[in-house]
Amino acid sequence: MALQVFTAVTGAAWESELVGALDREDHGVTVVRRCVDVADLLAAATTGTGQAALLSAELRRLDGAAVARLTAAGVAVVGLVEPGDDRSAERLRQLGVVRVLSADAEPEEIARALREAVAGVPAAGHDVGDPRAALPALGLPPEGPGPPAGEGRVVAVWGPTGAPGRTTVAVGLADEAARLGVGTLLVDADVYGGVVAQVLGLLDESPGLAAAARQAGAGTLDVAALARLAWSVRPRLRALTGLARPDRWPELRPQGVAVVLGEARRLAALTVVDCGFSVEEDEELSFDTAAPRRNGATLTVLEAADTVVCVSGADPVALQRTVRALGELRDVLPGVHPVVVVNQVRRGPVPGDPRREIAAALARFTGCEVAAFLPADRRATDAALAAGRTLGEVAPGSALRTALRALAAELTGVPVPTGRRRVRRSG
Incomplete structure (x- = not known):
């Protein structure tokens, strides 16, 4: 069964080409909805029709709370940044997006990252408003996280x-x-x-x-x-x-x-x-x-x-x-x-x-x-x-x-x- 994906990369010159390249049978990915903004993406996530979201760093009003709510709804998130834009990549990671790729990555690589992200996200166990959803979005275990090595x-x-x-x-x-x-x-x-x-x-x-x-x-x-x-x-x-x-x-x-x-x-x-x-x-x-x-x-x-x-x-x-x-x-x-x-x-x-x-x-x-x-x-x-x-x-x-x-x-x-x-x- 093909992986069902939302995209939210509006405004990017490469959006249409990327969606067309991903939405091919041999990649195992189906784009079920192209979202126009964060509100549209969050609304789509609550329907349960998608397993992953592919979003760009330039998406307006994207913040950590939105990423946490996506994760709480059981939707894995993969980010895309302009080639060489390390600052945007670091910002996405701080918001809780673990997998960040360059927009010029091959469609096969992006599809593989989406499948890996979905495999690493547990089924939706919290309501999208549950405060504990913040921790999984940051890559922390749900209970009893200890400090990483060398940190306070x-x-x-x-x-x-x-x-x-x-x-x-x-x-x-x-x-x-x-x-x-x-x-x-x-x-x-x-x-x-x-x-x-x-x-x-x-x-x-x-x-x-x-x-x-x-x-x-x-x-x-x-x-x-x-x-x-x-x-x-x-x-x-x-x-x-x-x-x-x-x-x-x-x-x-x-x-x-x-x-x-x-x-x-x-x-x-x-x-x-x-x-x-x-x-x-x-x-x-x-x-x-x-x-x-x-x-x-x-x-x-x-x-x-x-x-x-x-x-x-x-x-x-x-x-x-x-x-x-x-x-x-x-x-x-x-x-x-x-x-x-x-x-x-x-x-x-x-x-x-x-x-x-x-x-x-x-x-x-x-x-x-x-x-x-x-x-x-x-x-x-x-x-x-x-x-x-x-x-x-x-x-x-x-x-x-x-x-x-x-x-x-x-x-x-x-x-x-x-x-x-x-x-x-x-x-």
């Missing part, structure tokens, strides 16, 4: 609704990792109310992650551009600020966020991402067209991260929320196994020894062990917030800072310096 790690800091201290932990981990000599990028990806900029005393109207995601969607983001968008907080620590207003969440499209994380791995040895709390997939929302989903960015970060740190509060209400949140995470992303950290530990809300009681409760109801307990230290956190600085700057001797430093050392594999001075011997 991504740590997602996540937790249930309420105020368990996700941002405090994310900022503390990033700052302490940088102080241990690890180049670190802190990313605010909380779509419900990111406050990393305020915590660090930065200008909250800076473009930050939203601008990076826009450039990623257009295929123009690279390491240099990401570095320009990130604040230099202190030596070895950069920060990519979040949304200035929660109602701007549609700007953080999952595919764009996935590309940002990929470039972040190249920019920094460690990327710490402060996530939103919700992992609901909004399955009740069904549209004829793909609608943006608020939690898509969070799901993308959690699935792409090498380590997910779940931050829980230490009182009965917070613990109940954590139990429910871990259950929801297990249902939505069964391949993600978070590291549980209990924050704001103190005597009073939990009878007896709080650490022992909390550890026993979480083990019983979630099956998870507690990796670290972070003590409540209101005086230190208040001082840091008032100054717009980190705990390491305003309260270097606080118990919370010490615990965060130990956790950062464990996550990065860099030991905490002992601080002992060598004694010079005379003679």
